[in-house]
Amino acid sequence: MIPVFKPLIEAEEINASKESLEMGWLGMGSYVSQFEEAVAKEIGGDRYVAAVSTATAGLHLALLLAEVGAGDEVIVASFNCSADFQVVSWVGAELVFCDCIDDGLGIDLDKAQLLVTEKTKAVIVMDYACGVMDHEKVRIFAEKNQVRIIHDASHSFGSSYQGKKIGSFSDITVFSFDPVKTVTCLDGGVVVVKSEAELKRLHELRLLGMQQPSTVMYKNQRAWTFDVASVGFRYHMLNMHAAIGMAQINKLDVIRDTRRLGCLEYSKQLANFDAVKIPKGDFYGMNPFIYYIRVDSQYRDNLREYLKEQGVDTGIHWLPGHTFTLWKQCKAGDLTVTSLLAKELITLPLHSKMAINDIKFICEKIRAFFGDKND
Numbered sequence: 001m002i003p004v005f006k007p008l009i010e011a012e013e014i015n016a017s018k019e020s021l022e023m024g025w026l027g028m029g030s031y032v033s034q035f036e037e038a039v040a041k042e043i044g045g046d047r048y049v050a051a052v053s054t055a056t057a058g059l060h061l062a063l064l065l066a067e068v069g070a071g072d073e074v075i076v077a078s079f080n081c082s083a084d085f086q087v088v089s090w091v092g093a094e095l096v097f098c099d100c101i102d103d104g105l106g107i108d109l110d111k112a113q114l115l116v117t118e119k120t121k122a123v124i125v126m127d128y129a130c131g132v133m134d135h136e137k138v139r140i141f142a143e144k145n146q147v148r149i150i151h152d153a154s155h156s157f158g159s160s161y162q163g164k165k166i167g168s169f170s171d172i173t174v175f176s177f178d179p180v181k182t183v184t185c186l187d188g189g190v191v192v193v194k195s196e197a198e199l200k201r202l203h204e205l206r207l208l209g210m211q212q213p214s215t216v217m218y219k220n221q222r223a224w225t226f227d228v229a230s231v232g233f234r235y236h237m238l239n240m241h242a243a244i245g246m247a248q249i250n251k252l253d254v255i256r257d258t259r260r261l262g263c264l265e266y267s268k269q270l271a272n273f274d275a276v277k278i279p280k281g282d283f284y285g286m287n288p289f290i291y292y293i294r295v296d297s298q299y300r301d302n303l304r305e306y307l308k309e310q311g312v313d314t315g316i317h318w319l320p321g322h323t324f325t326l327w328k329q330c331k332a333g334d335l336t337v338t339s340l341l342a343k344e345l346i347t348l349p350l351h352s353k354m355a356i357n358d359i360k361f362i363c364e365k366i367r368a369f370f371g372d373k374n375d
């Protein structure tokens with residue numbers, strides 16, 4: 001079976017985890033500091049980076065940094081990961097579901113404009129799959145409406161927008177390094193902020209509110225005396241996770257290049273094939289996470305079933321948030337694109353260093369499926 005996701009775990013990652021275990025400092029320590037530096041170097045710019053346990057934790061902290069709470073509204077695309085909805089519920093704010101645009105599937109900022117009220121405190125924007133948002137449009141939107149932007153860049157670590165690395169220009173950016181993402185720490189996340197003051201807040205928020213300088217723990221030491229002046233969580237990153245993450249960042253070029261080649265091969269094989277709609281563009285500057293196709297909703301489930309019989313696993317990213325029991329009462333705008341998408345999307349397998357022959361095989365099977373339909 002060709003899986004949807006397949007982590008690139010090689011000798012370097014195994015050695016890194018072994019070394020970090022042998023060092024005997026298991027919690028947050030020197031590897032976490034080095035990992036933060038590696039992330040900061042990759043994204044460039046003058047930003048501050050704090051590693052956390054997951055991107056979900058990072059999104060939670062991002063909302064707290066933006067001072068989002070009860071009585072506030074957060075506009076988010078209904079087409080998103082459940083983590084983005086949960087964190088809004090965690091801080092007691094109201095979700096306002098927005099549609100996404102047909103091209104690239106990012107949040108539709110024109111429709112978001114119609115949802116802005118006096119209560120709107122923040123908007124979550126997300127780069128989807130193998131592309132990035134129009135971030136200039138995001139900047140203009142934020143300035144016009146005076147709202148905070150939480151940029152969920154879980155899919156776009158290592159990608160660029162107009163020559164600038166993702167993470168180098170947004171209000172608050174969150175990356176994911178979870179088990180299936182392009183770069184993994186097993187589990188991990190990073191929050192990128194603009195000021196040292198926000199970084200200091202993150203250091204407290206991620207470790208039980210302790211005003212204990214992270215710099216002590218970065219030396220694999222413990223600060224025994226400290227004050228606690230605010231609520232905090234247990235969201236820090238562990239040394240072994242950071243060690244694995246660094247081994248992964250060292251191969252970012254290979255990860256990015258081979259994933260991009262994979263996407264290009266899919267697009268080449270499936271272009272000019274009417275039954276299948278493919279993502280636009282040549283993925284230049286992208287570190288693609290997912291390659292997706294859209295097919296007429298009447299064929300979607302049958303095609304997935306057929307591919308499974310042929311040894312090809314597929315996925316659906318995602319079911320829309322406004323359809324879930326917990327959030328179906330939430331405010332929502334027009335969701336025409338989202339509702340259609342949800343019935344058309346298929347995630348095809350994409351791995352770092354994926355065999356091009358596997359992609360050719362998958363495309364042959366997709367064609368065969370629709371060929372049979374024409375008989």
Ligand SMILES: *Cc1c(COP(=O)(O)O)cnc(C)c1O
Binds near residue numbers: 056152177178
């Ligand atoms: C994976 C993902 C998350 C959650 O990341 P974790 O590190 O697993 O918590 C959030 N948003 C999006 C868009 C994701 O794909």
